[in-house]
Amino acid sequence: MKPAFEAGRPHGASKNLEERLEPVRKMLLPCMQCGTCSGSCPNAWAMDFSPRHLWRLLLTRNGEEIFKSRTFVLCSTCYSCTLRCPRGLPLTDAMSMLKQAAAAENVRMHRRSVGFYKSFMESVRRHGRVREMEFMTLYFLSMKNPAIPLRFTPLGMRLMAKRKVSFEIPSRGMGRLDAFFRKAKAVEDQS
Amino acid sequence: MMKYAFFLGCNIPARVQQYERSARAVLARFQVELVDIRAFNCCGYPLRNSDRNTYLLFSAKALALAEREDLDILTLCQCCYGSLKMAAHILANNAELKNEVNAFLGKKNLHYQGKARVTHLLTLLHRDIGEAAIREKLKTPFANVKIAPHYGCHALRPSDIMQFDDPVSPAILDTLVSLTGAKSVDWSQKLECCGAPLMGVNDDLSMRLTAKKLANAKASGADYLSVACPWCHIQFDDVQKEMEEEGRTEADLPSILYIQLLGLAMGISGRRLGLPQNKKDICDINTFIAQ
């Protein structure tokens, strides 16, 4: 059988996904499977597992199923479940931790879900704030897919998608926030 | 005189410049001094779900910069608001992380203690400026226009940390809308997600959320949506426009930033409030001003 998820990093420097699930699992231990979270979630209908089901998989150590599923990717961080969970569990944070694990381990099927924000932040890293054109260019490149729909993009980007203008990424400039990113990376690697 | 460090974040300077324009125009009339700190950068919100530590550093840097000037932060964005408040909460409860953040900020001659408070524009208007003072400044209030207030998620929830308004039945935006003479309509989808966090992740689902809200607000009789967050505004303005081109919505319900609505009721010109910069034409809203 093919492995369900594939870590994209070549040298195995990162922790494995199971290990990353452990703190989330600990957090979810008091879950009593009442389903309030699923009932509150605006996106549950589009998820393959409902939030309640996802917590069940987590508690029964089905990590592989979790990272095969699209459930946490479709969480729009509305905090409705967090507001209503009768056990007071930080469920939006739990979803966020799963997203972070998938991003850190570069799980192939979830790459697109972080591409957008990674591109956003790459532009921030260069200039301190996002620059629309550059951000969309980076996003476009990171997806390596010229057919990707470029919603709410400026005209220039739409032309670019149709290959009427060429890609151009400005030079690094001052690299204002490089140190921030380096530091965060170091913290991440230690923890 | 009220004085704030004015935190714009990314989206407003990049995509919703009319928000900054209109906020400056309106707040000047209430003698609110806005201090621009050049070193402000992104609050880190886009990284909250992929790299928490970088997000925390970004938010902590913003808070430390304001703290150094002995100022509180004013933000126009609910996601910046949510991120800055959440970061302050995390750092207040995790001394180790706080030390780590400070070790880094120290190299930039900054120190984070947690003194700077974070205020959202709506809170400033409602709590600090107050209804009476706003009423005094109204010159051209609206009549007969129905507005569906959209609250947005990240200022409301998690409510114990945000302390913005009641997370189940908030009233702040309804109150502020009514102040302008407009009628705030009740709609069942009022508190639902606008769809913005899923844009770029799953555009189809994102647009479905938006379409559902637009249809519901329209059916409730609204002429406009009113928002106070640039992400929500992009969704209801730029993205709605795209959705129209793709035949995904027929609601034709434009979004007006709350501060633009207030500015108009105060007699400030639509041009100064950046009305023409909205993607969906809202200049017609002037016809609802009481004669």
Ligand code: SF4
């Ligand atoms: S609402 Fe809370 S207790 Fe109920 S199923 Fe969801 S996580 Fe478990």
Ligand code: SF4
């Ligand atoms: S925060 Fe995420 S999981 Fe929870 S209700 Fe909202 S979309 Fe669903």
